[in-house]
Amino acid sequence: MNAMIGTFHPYFIIIAIGLTIMASYSALDMFTLIRSTDQNKRLLFLGGTFSMGIGIWIMNFIGHISADTNRFASYHIPLTILSIFIGIAFTGMAFFSFFGKSIGFYHLVVGSTFLTFAVLAVQVISLYAMNVTIKYNFLLYLFSVLLIFGLFLFSFWILYSTKSYNISNQVWLKPISAIIMSAAIAQGHFLLKRATITTSEVVRGSSTDSPFFIYLVLFVAVLIIGGLIISSALISKQLAATDTNLKDIKAALDAAAIVAITDPHGTIIYVNDKFEEISKYNKEEILGKNHRILNSGYHSKDFFKDLWKTIHLGQIWRGEIRNKAKDGTFYWVDTTIVPFLNSKGKPVQYIAIRSDISNRKKAEEHLKETIKEINDIKFALDQSSIVAFTDAKGIITSVNDKFCEISKYSREEIIGKDHNILNSGYHAKDFFKNLWKTIGEGKVWKGEIRNKAKDGSYYWVDTTIVPFLNEHGKPYQYLAIRNDITERKKTEEVLHRQDKLAAVGQLAAGVAHEIRNPLTSMKGYAEFLQLDEKDTERMEFLNIILDEIERVNTIVEDFMVLAKPKAVELEEKNVVPVIKNVVSLLEFEARKKNVRLSFDCNQEIIQIECDENRLKQVFLNFIKNGIEAMPNGGDLHVKTTIHENNVQISIQDSGVGIPKEKLKKLGEPFFTTKKNGNGLGLMVSFKIIESHNGKVFVESEPNKGTTFNIFLPAKTA
DSSP states (O other), X not given: OHHHHOSOOHHHHHHHHHHHXXXXXXXXXXXXXXHHOSXXXXXXXXXXXXXXXXXXXHHXXXXXXXXXXXXXXXXXXXXXXXXXXXXXXXXXXXXHTTOSSSOOHHHHHHHHHHHHHHHHHHHHHHHHHTTOEEEEOHHHHHHHHHHHHHHHHHHHHHHHOTTTOSTTTHHHHHHHHHHHHHHHHHHHHHXXXXXXXXXXXXXXXXXXXXXXXXXXXXXXXXXXXXXXXXXXXXXXXXXXXXXXXXXXXXXXXXXXXXXXXXXXXXXXXXXXXXXXXXXOOOHHHHTTOBGGGGBOSOSOHHHHHHHHHHHHTTOOEEEEEEEEOTTXXXXXXXEEEEEEEOTTSOEEEEEEEEEEOHHHHHHHHHHHHHHHHHHHHHHHHHHHSEEEEEETTOOEEEEOHHHHHHXXXXXXXXXXXXXXXXXXXXXXXHHHHHHHHHHHTTOOEEEEEXXXXXXXXXXXXXXXXXXEEOTTSOEEEEEEEEEEOHHHHHHHHHHHHHHHHHHHHHHHHXXXXXXXXXXXXXXXXXXXXXXXXXXXXXXXXXXXXXXXXXXXHHHHHHHHHXXXXXXXXXXXXXXXXXXXXXXXXXXXXXXXXXXXXXXXXXXXXXXXXXOHHHHHHHHHHHHHHHHHTOTTOEEEEEEEEEETTEEEEEEEEOSSOOOHXXXXXXXXXXXXXSSSOOSOHHHHHHHHHHHTTOEEEEEEETTTEEEEEEEEEOOOO
16 A cells, blocks of 8 residues: 555544545535525535535645645645635536436536546646656556546446435435545545656755644644535535425425426326325326326316416416316316426426315306206296295395286386385285284295286285295295286186176076066056057056056066076167267256266267167166266266277266275176165176177276276277
């Protein structure tokens, strides 16, 4: 060994090797930290470079001093400083090649080459700094260079091998690599020293014989390397704390979210346990694949095209994706994809953070279906029923189109009001009191109500009121569902009247039969007496008897109409002269009662099909009723007009009028508003008009008069 490295001071060599090992370890520690953190990369690179450069120089410097301390007196300080900076520069170039995310064998060769240059440069410049003449043993020099290069390459291969390089292996790989690297530097120094032959004249006995300057240099070198080691330790501690925080964050993220990392091409390079759990794929099946393995076919190509366009631009993408698990089941994930960018702003990898929202999507789907069902029910209800919502106080908050249609009110007019706006006055207060009591107790109320529309017309609704209850069991709103039963109520009224008519008819049949027999005898004997009667006065009396018998017979026929209506024989007639004739017959009676009777018709001919005698009976009945309704006199106006292929005959008086509660009973058997009436006249008149395919409408208001409107089909030309 001595033959190879020459004489040396053993303590200096031990110190030099120790310092070199410490410097190498500190440098490697800093360089490995660069690969595991994104913080302080420049500071770590400068610290590592400086540490390794000083390590190479200190081995060389102390190696020369240990051989002959007197040589320090002839050291050229500027060249020494130059050797330090050149060593640091080559070291920086060596480790610059390890900055990439992936390290190949090419990078190891480049790094080893530059470190070898660093050792050679420091060695050569240090020799020239001692003012010596140098001669080289070329073969030994070449062997030394190759050996240094090989040891550096082996050291880098151990530390940066793609198979062995990870966080856990660094604990024991860094010391081994640092020792091998220090061995390369130390062995290189001694071999290169052996490969060179130097001659010099050293001044002895100078002040530099004292080792003070040597120890001073060593002390400074120790301080520098110690500072680097302490800095490395502090940075390592800080980064370890940061790593701990990152691990905690990662653990929390893994516990709460589905995480996957892909390279720039979308190939999956990392997944967490939750990813495996939800996708049903294990890591071996998913790593190296792309996310198309999870494609459910639900989303369009444009969906993913937009996704990739967004993240390729370095922007964060957020959205909801339906994926397909290994077992064929589908699941939804709320996804955030974050691109990691390089210094040029290009994505180098993507991290996808997902949350399972399958249950939420199912709930949303169920909600959509429920809303659709509700909308369908509402549509069906709106098409078939009259619907209104009110608040707890009965204020209308919502109505449908059918409500507006039947009530004649617009939404603006009805919302904010209560149902009193529709009150027809038909029902008693107790009726509504019972209604509110029922729904106020949270019970459903059902019944029939007659309402009044905006135009004053009346309509009947079959009503169901459903209270909606809060958590305390108290109603907070009501839903009223109504169906129009106006026609049904009219039919019931007609049937009710027909039932009465049937009863009256049965009575009339019996009465008419009993009266007609004596009437026949009376008429026969009266006509028999007329044959031999010569006395004019007695003949007049017999004529009066026959006329009265005929009138009684007409009344009996009216009874028979009730019992069994006979077929009406209709003929086409001009109704205008028929009305004029009746008006003329009653003018005298009207004047006696101080009634002004008038007839108005703007046409001379209005053809209808009718039974003239029966129609006269109706006009006589209605006009006489009008005259009798004005005991103190007044105006009775008869008017005829053509209205939509119908002739309208209005008989309007200014008499006492008819109260509402009695108006709806007109035409019922034995119901009359007269003191001495029998209640059959209007009933028979209504029946005659019905037999002419016509209708009668009565309008009346107390103390303002009554109008009978007769509508009969007119014959069009």
